[in-house]
Amino acid sequence: MRPPVLEVIGLTVEFATDRGPLRAVDGVSFRVGAGETLAVVGESGCGKSVTSLAIMGLLPPGTRLGGAVRLLGEELLGQPGRAWQGRRGRDLAMIFQEPMTSLNPAFTAGEQVAEALRLHEGLAPRAAMDRAVEMLARVRIPEAARRARQYPHQLSGGMRQRVMIAMALACRPRLLIADEPTTALDVTVQAQILALLDELKRETGTAVVLITHDLGVVADHADRVAVMYAGRIAETAPADTLFARPEHPYTVGLLGAVPAIEGGAGRLASIEGTVPDLRRPPPGCRFAPRCPFAGRDCEAQPPLAEVGAGHAAACWRAPLDRMLAA
Amino acid sequence: MTALLELAEVARHFPVRDALGRARGAVRAVDGVSLAVPPGSVLAIVGESGCGKSTLGRLALRLIEPDAGAIRFLGEDLRALSPRALRARRRDMQMIFQDPFASLDPRMTVEDAIAEPLRLHRIVPRGGERARVAELLERVGLRPEAARRWPHEFSGGQRQRIAIARALASGPKLVIGDEPVSALDVSVQAQVVNLLRDLIRDLGLTFVLISHDLGVVRHIADRVAVMYLGRIVEEGPAAEVFADPRHPYTRALLAAVPGMGAKAVPIEGDPPSPIAPPPGCRFHPRCPHAEALCRAEAPPLAGGAHAAACHLQSRLPPPPVLRGPDRGGERLRRLQSFFGAPAPQPETTGINA
Numbered sequence: 073m074r075p076p077v078l079e080v081i082g083l084t085v086e087f088a089t090d091r092g093p094l095r096a097v098d099g100v101s102f103r104v105g106a107g108e109t110l111a112v113v114g115e116s117g118c119g120k121s122v123t124s125l126a127i128m129g130l131l132p133p134g135t136r137l138g139g140a141v142r143l144l145g146e147e148l149l150g151q152p153g154r155a156w157q158g159r160r161g162r163d164l165a166m167i168f169q170e171p172m173t174s175l176n177p178a179f180t181a182g183e184q185v186a187e188a189l190r191l192h193e194g195l196a197p198r199a200a201m202d203r204a205v206e207m208l209a210r211v212r213i214p215e216a217a218r219r220a221r222q223y224p225h226q227l228s229g230g231m232r233q234r235v236m237i238a239m240a241l242a243c244r245p246r247l248l249i250a251d252e253p254t255t256a257l258d259v260t261v262q263a264q265i266l267a268l269l270d271e272l273k274r275e276t277g278t279a280v281v282l283i284t285h286d287l288g289v290v291a292d293h294a295d296r297v298a299v300m301y302a303g304r305i306a307e308t309a310p311a312d313t314l315f316a317r318p319e320h321p322y323t324v325g326l327l328g329a330v331p332a333i334e335g336g337a338g339r340l341a342s343i344e345g346t347v348p349d350l351r352r353p354p355p356g357c358r359f360a361p362r363c364p365f366a367g368r369d370c371e372a373q374p375p376l377a378e379v380g381a382g383h384a385a386a387c388w389r390a391p392l393d394r395m396l397a398a
Numbered sequence: 399m400t401a402l403l404e405l406a407e408v409a410r411h412f413p414v415r416d417a418l419g420r421a422r423g424a425v426r427a428v429d430g431v432s433l434a435v436p437p438g439s440v441l442a443i444v445g446e447s448g449c450g451k452s453t454l455g456r457l458a459l460r461l462i463e464p465d466a467g468a469i470r471f472l473g474e475d476l477r478a479l480s481p482r483a484l485r486a487r488r489r490d491m492q493m494i495f496q497d498p499f500a501s502l503d504p505r506m507t508v509e510d511a512i513a514e515p516l517r518l519h520r521i522v523p524r525g526g527e528r529a530r531v532a533e534l535l536e537r538v539g540l541r542p543e544a545a546r547r548w549p550h551e552f553s554g555g556q557r558q559r560i561a562i563a564r565a566l567a568s569g570p571k572l573v574i575g576d577e578p579v580s581a582l583d584v585s586v587q588a589q590v591v592n593l594l595r596d597l598i599r600d601l602g603l604t605f606v607l608i609s610h611d612l613g614v615v616r617h618i619a620d621r622v623a624v625m626y627l628g629r630i631v632e633e634g635p636a637a638e639v640f641a642d643p644r645h646p647y648t649r650a651l652l653a654a655v656p657g658m659g660a661k662a663v664p665i666e667g668d669p670p671s672p673i674a675p676p677p678g679c680r681f682h683p684r685c686p687h688a689e690a691l692c693r694a695e696a697p698p699l700a701g702g703a704h705a706a707a708c709h710l711q712s713r714l715p716p717p718p719v720l721r722g723p724d725r726g727g728e729r730l731r732r733l734q735s736f737f738g739a740p741a742p743q744p745e746t747t748g749i750n751a
Contacts, residue, residue: 115583228668258446259610263654263664285584288657315725318733327726328734329588331613333640333655339595340588340617341737346553364736396732 075145076103077246077279078127082139085122085131094350096122098303099139101376104247104296107273109280111294111311113287115326117347118300120283124249127281128166129156144246162192165240169252171232175224181208181235182220185242192243207238211268230261237269244276251283266293287330291315296382299323302348302358305376309383319385319392321363357387365389400473401434402604403572408432408457408467414673425672427453429628430467432699435604437571442607442619442636444651448672449625455574455608459491460484471572489519492565496577498557502549508535508560509545515567534563539593555586559593566597574606579614591617612655616640624648627672627680634704643717644706647681653718679709687714 085097097119104110112120125131127141129148141148143163148155156164168174176184185204189195195203201220208216211234224232233253240248250269254262270293273280282294290297290311298308299320307320318324328341345362348354354361360370369388376386389395408431411424428450435441443451456462458469460476469476471491479487492515495501502511512534513527522530532542538559549557558578565573578594579587591614598605598618609615615622616636623633624645632645643649650665667684670676679697682688691709699707708714 115585230668258669259612259654259656260446260650260665261668262656264666266656267664286656287584288655291657293656312725316727318726318730321733321736324730324733325737326584327730328737329584330657331588331591331611331617333612333616333652333658338617339592339738341734342588342592343585343737344589346555346586392733393729395736396729 075142076105077144078104078281079142079145080123080127080139081142083123083126083141084136084138085119085126086136086138088134088136089351092351093136095353096303096350097126100298100300100303100305101139102298102305102308104279104281106246106279107277108296109270109273109282109294111282111284111290111297112300113284113290113297114300115285115347117302117350119303120300121251123300124166124251124281124283127247128160128164128249130166158192161188161245162243163245164247164249165243165245166249166251167233167236167240167253169255171229171236171256172224174236175232177224180221180223181213181227185220185235185238188239188242204238204242207242208235210272211235211238211241212264213238229257230265233257233261233265234268237265237272241272241276241278245278247279247281248273249281249283252285253282254289255284255286262289269293287327299326302353303350304358304386306359306387307383307385308376309380313380313383317380317383319379319383319390320359320387321365321389321392322359323385324392325362365392365395401470402437402472403433403435403458403606404468404470404473405431405433405454405458406468406470408454408464408469410453410457410462410464423673426628426675427672428457428464429675431625431628431630432467433623433630433633435572435606437604438602439620440598440605440607440618442609442615442622443625444609444612444615444622445625446610446651446669448627448669450628450672451608451610451625452576454625455493455576455606458606459488459493459574461493486519489515489521489568490571492568492570492573494558494561494565494573494575494578496580498554498561498581499549501561502557502564504549506549507545508547508549508552511549511560512545512564512567515564519568521568530567531563534567535560537566537597538563539589553586555582555590558582558590562590562593562597566601570603572604572606574608576608577610578607580609580611587614594618612640612652624651627669627675629680629707630699631681631708632706633699634701638704642704644701644704644711644714645681645708646685646687646710646714648706649717650684679707 081101083097083100086093086095114120137149182204185207186200189200189203205216205220208220213219213234254265294311297311297314299306301322306322325343343362356371356373360366374386374388376384378384379390410428411426413421414423416422445451457464509531512531516522516527531545535542535544540559579590607618619636622636622639623630626647632648665684676683678694679692682692687710697707697709699705
């Protein structure tokens with residue numbers, strides 16, 4: 073069997089802080105196959121962005137990493153030194169929320185896309201620029217040749233994010249990590265960018281890890297979902313299953329907390345309280361202090377256990393139908 | 399019934415200057431907007447970045463001066479008020495901002511921040527402030543002990559509750575919220591949306607919600623005004639605007655909301671620059687229905703209680719039905735009812751008494 077494009081096994085990430093160690097990611101495992109989109113969803117501080125930075129090898133030196141990150145079967149974390157060198161931008165690429173901070177203001181859009189092609193594909197400057205213009209046209213930038221000569225500040229937010237996508241996909245990476253790629257954009261532009269990402273993924277078979285807080289985006293664009301809470305995966309399932317039969321109370325609350333445009337006005341489900349301080353996490357299930365179903369047994373950590381086909385939840389109460397029967 | 403707040407043909411243009419300070423045109427941020435907000439109602443102003451919705455909110459409180467038009471509060475033209483009279487009026491009109499980290503002074507305790515408007519408008523007798531602050535904190539779901547702490551000790555959601563308490567301190571009739579829940583995580587956002595709903599109902603507030611989030615708008619607003627490039631393109635009862643949008647831009651906005659399972663083709667292009675808006679209908683370069691008339695003539699806002707500024711509104715095809723699949727069904731709703739328990743609310747607090 074071919075290995076998945078990305079396999080993360082028991083990943084832990086620990087930062088040293090003034091007030092003691094902070095374990096931002098605590099035993100996260102998932103895999104992503106070619107042409108598949110895995111959405112990692114959760115709220116601020118759940119560890120979703122730290123997970124993506126760990127996969128990219130972009131965490132600051134001194135961060136303590138544990139577990140395994142395998143790209144095409146090859147371990148990245150265990151290797152001394154420069155496991156990512158030559159792979160970033162080529163085999164794995166990333167797009168960030170804020171394109172303005174990720175683009176170099178001193179180079180034109182075309183130069184920045186061409187740089188990746190020169191570096192990783194060894195193209196001559198002229199050929200690289202031609203391919204860059206082609207890439208800009210592929211991400212539907214109108215008048216690509218003219219836009220290629222413009223600087224980031226001359227482009228709109230949506231246009232900049234397209235340039236970022238062109239850069240990330242120029243070398244046809246096997247894995248693309250998109251960290252809140254449309255959060256800074258207006259909703260009509262967001263729809264354009266997400267449709268574009270779907271289309272490019274279908275064409276190239278790139279595996280995509282989509283980091284987002286937006287369950288609507290997950291519903292429309294993900295094949296599988298991992299819901300994170302306080303550094304751990306609370307639930308993972310095929311996207312359709314997650315929305316039809318969520319089995320973790322956090323997922324249930326989160327789905328009810330999103331104000332929907334259909335269904336009219338009414339009270340939203342609300343998860344009382346706030347996320348725990350990861351320097352002093354509660355014992356056992358980290359969601360227990362906010363969970364309406366919690367009991368004494370939740371002081372022991374529930375395993376991420378299978379509840380259906382490809383569907384696992386870290387909850388002693390799953391399947392939750394028992395809660396309704398009671 | 400007379401409107402509490404009324405805007406008539408309000409406009410505000412910001413000059414754009416080049417590196418040498420020469421005027422090079424103007425951003426027509428708000429370009430002829432008329433609105434009426436009846437007392438006790440919630441009006442939402444929606445639109446994308448740069449449509450002018452935040453400028454409109456500031457104009458409504460005369461936090462910035464309009465270039466043209468009238469702003470009437472309880473029938474009184476705010477532009478005619480002396481600075482002193484305007485200051486006194488501010489007791490009745492308050493604002494909640496998006497960023498609870500920027501809107502609270504880090505050097506003021508929570509008590510001082512909330513008591514400041516009380517002192518400014520001499521609302522409670524000397525010495526009565528502490529009790530009123532405690533009352534306000536309880537009203538927004540915080541413990542009275544919070545009063546002695548500093549803003550940095552609180553999370554984003556708690557800070558926004560503090561900002562709401564401060565806005566309510568003077569017992570305002572009108573509150574304008576400029577993206578009041580946009581900076582919050584979804585679980586905290588739901589708490590604050592529920593809190594705002596309760597406050598609006600219990601205190602009989604008139605509320606203007608400025609937001610880009612149509613889901614939040616659907617849950618709070620009675621009426622909706624959709625803005626595009628400085629103008630209102632559609633205005634009507636929330637239920638009608640969402641169920642039967644009459645302007646192609648409103649339709650595009652609704653279709654672009656993720657999670658509806660609709661894989662509709664998104665509208666192309668970016669909003670044009672408000673410095674040089676297109677002639678005729680400002681939406682025509684992105685509109686799939688545009689005709690010659692749309693390129694030549696700006697359409698008026700027409701249609702009565704549910705109005706749209708579109709030449710073709712009577713001839714547009716029916717809007718696509720936006721209905722997210724009811725994926726979780728009854729099971730999910732029953733499970734979610736365990737999360738529906740409203741936070742304990744004191745019966746009456748007499749904030750507006």
